[in-house]
Amino acid sequence: MLSNIGIGLVTLVLVLSFLTIYTATLDLKTSSQTIKKSIYKLSLFQTTFTILSFLTLIIGFLNSDFSLVNVYENSHSEKPFFYKIAGTWGNHEGSLLLWINILVIFSYLFLVFNHTHDKKFRLYTLIFQNTLILGFLFFLLSNSNPFSPIYPIPLEGLGLNPILQDPALAIHPPLLYVGFVGCSIYFSAAMASLLSNYGGKLFAQSIKTWVKISWCFQTLGIIVGSIWAYYELGWGGFWFWDPVENASLLPWFAITALMHSLIVLEKRNTLYHWVVILCLSTFILSVIGTFLVRSGILNSVHTFASDPSRGVYILIFLSLMIFSALTIFFTKHKKEKYNFNLKSKETFILANNWFMAFFLVTVLIGILYPIFLDVLTNMKISVGPPFFNIVIIPLVVPFMFLMAIGPKFSWIKSQNKISYKSIFPIFGAIGINLFIFYFFGEYSLLSNLIFITAIFLILHSFLDIKKNISKKNIYQLPRIISHLGFGLLVFFIGINHQFSLEEDFNLKVGEIKKTDNYEINFQDIKIKERKNYKAIVGNFELTNLKKNLVEYLEPEIRIYSNPETLTYEAAIKTKITSDLYLTMSNVSRSDYYNIKFQNKPFMVWIWISALMITFGGFMQLSLKKNED
C-alpha cells in the first residue's frame, strides 16, 4: 500500500519534471519579459509531491511498515522514535530520496526568490536543475527504490547499525546533503548564465545567498561528523584523513574559494569565468565524492559490501555532467583581462583561492592516487595522515597570515600605511608563543610558526572586532568571527596535539593503575538493561595527583540486539581546560579489561572555534545587507 503511494508520488514528480522542462523550453521562445504562471505552478506541485513522497517514507519507518524492503533492512519496531525517523536517511535509498527533495526544493526557491533577474537565465537554470532531478529520479526508480515492496511481509526488521544510533549522526547526513546538494542550484545557474550570457555582477547577486547557505550547512555537517567520530569511535581523535572524510572536504575547499571570489565578482565585476569554474566544480566534486563513497571504489578493509551497479550509474551521470559543463564552458569562454594591483583586496582574495586550490589538489591526489595505482598497477597503498600533515600544515602558516591582513586592504588600491599597522600584533603573538614554549613544553620550529601565526590572526581579529564595534559597523563582524574561529581552531588543535597525554593498559576490577599525574581506580562493574541494548558499565575513580582532584568516569560496552553488535562507549568528562577520555574494552576470556585513558587539553574549544566559523556564516546570512 505504502509502496504504491510512494512509487506513485515519485513517478508524478518525474512527469512534472518533464513538463517543467518542456514548458520552460517553450517559454524561452516567447517575447514576454515574465515567466509564465504555469511554470511556477508546475514547480510548486513538484515540490509538494516530492515532500509528500519523503513524508510517506518517514511514515513507513514510524509505523515500522516492513512491507517496504528499505524499512525492513534498516529499522526495527523497538527502536526509539527519534532513530526511526533518522533511519529514513540513514541508508542509501532513503538518502537518495532526501537528495531529490533538496534538489527540488532549491529549484523552486531559486525560481521564486530571483524574480528580479533575467527571464532567460532563470528558465535555463530551471531546465538544468530539472535535468539533474530527472537523472536522480531515474537512478532512484531503476536501481535504488526506497519504496520497493517485500512479500511475504517480515514480522520484524533487521535494525539500524548501532553505531549510527547517535544524535550527532542522525542530523549529520541531512546537514551534509543540504550542503552538497544545495550546490546543484548554482551548478545549474552557472550553466544557465553561460548559455544566456547573463554574467557579471548580477549573476553573483543571484547565487550569493545559495552559496552561503550551502557553505554553512557543509561546514556544520563536517563539524558534526567530526564531533560524532570523537564521541562514538572511541579513539579519542576527531579527524582521521579517512578517504570518506576527505571526499567531503573536496567540495568544501571549492565552495570556500567560491564564496570569497564571488565577493570580487559582485564588487569589481571581474573573475566571472573563475567563479563559473568554481560553481561547476563544487557540485561536480560533490557528485565525485558521492560516487567514491557509494560505489565502493574506496573500499578499505573497514567497509562492507556495496553495489557496483550503483557506481556505474553515478559514473555515467558524472561523465555527462562533466562533459556538458566543459563543452558549454569552452564554447562560451572569453578571455578576461585581470588588472589587479598587488595591494588590493581582490589580490588577497585571489590568494585565498590559490591556497584553497592547493589544499583541494592535495586532498584530491591523496584520494585518487591509491585508486589509480590499484587499478593500473595492482599495487595497494594507503595515503594517510603523514602525507596530509606534511603537505598541508606548513601552508597553513602563510595562509593564516594572509587571512589576517588581507581583509585590511581596500578594493582596487590601498595606501601603504595600513599594512604596517596591521602587522603590529605579530610581536604580541611572538611573545605569547614564547610564554607557552618556555612554561609548558618545547615543540618544533613548524609548531612555533603555526602558534605565532594563529595567535597573530586571533589578536588581529580581536582588534578588528573592537574597531568595528566602536564604529558601529556590524557588517564586517561575520567575516571577522569566521576568521577568528579559524585562528582559534588551528591554535587549539595545535595545543591539543602538543600536550595530549595517552595511556594504554589492562586492568582488573579492583585494581589501581598509577601514571605520572593520575591514579586510576577500577572500582566495579554493573550491567544495565536499556531500551534497545544492554550495557556493561565500568566505574572508574580518577585522582589527579597534582591537584588532588577526584573525578568519576563510567565507560560502557554496549550490546545491541538488533542487529547483534558490540559498541564501546567512551566516558568523556569535558571541562573548560581539558577533556578526560576513557574507553574500556573487554579482553575475552579473562577478568582484564583494556583501558585507554587520555587527557586532551582544550577539546571543547576546538568545537567552539569550529562552530564559530559556521556561526559567522549564518550571521552573514541573517544580515540582509552586508555591504562594505
Added chain:
Amino acid sequence: MKINISKIIIFSFVIFSLFVFWQGLKKNNSYDTKNLIGSKISSFKLSEINNNEQYISQEKLKQNKYTLINFFASWCAPCRIEHKYLLSLSRESKKIKIIGVNFKDKKNNAINFLEELGNPYYFVGEDLDGKASISFGIYGIPESILVDNELTIIKKIVGPIDQSQYEEILKLIK
C-alpha cells in the same frame, strides 16, 4: 581552427580519470563471490599463532578434501555470531578442515577469543598487519573461502556465516 593545448589536456585528464574509475568499478567485481569461484587461490605462507616456527602454505591444503579458510579477529563482533557454525562444521563433517586467519589482532586477545568460544580450527594463522588477508581478496571480516583439494575456490562468503550458508557448505562438501 586553432588547437588549444589546455583544452586538450583538461579533456584527456577527465577522460583518463573517468576511465580509471570505470576500470576500478569493474575491478571491484572481483570481490564478488561469483567471479572468484572457480579460480585458484594464490600462494601464501602463514605462521601458527602459538608457535611461530610452524608454517602453513597452499601445498598443505592439498592433503585435505575441503578446506575452509576463515578470516576472524577477536575485536570483530559478527565473528562471534558465526563462530557456532564453524564449531559445528568441524564437528559434523570429517571431510572439511578449517583454517583460521587471525586478522589485525593482538595475539593474546585472539588466543583468549578461541578459549572462550571454542576452537574450530586445525591451524590458526597469524596475520597481524592484515596484508596476507588482503592478498586473499578479503575486504572486511568475517569472510570465508571454501577450497577443494586442487585449491579451487568453490564458495566465498562475505560477512558472517548464517544458517542457510552453513547448510549450503554442508551440501557442497557431501
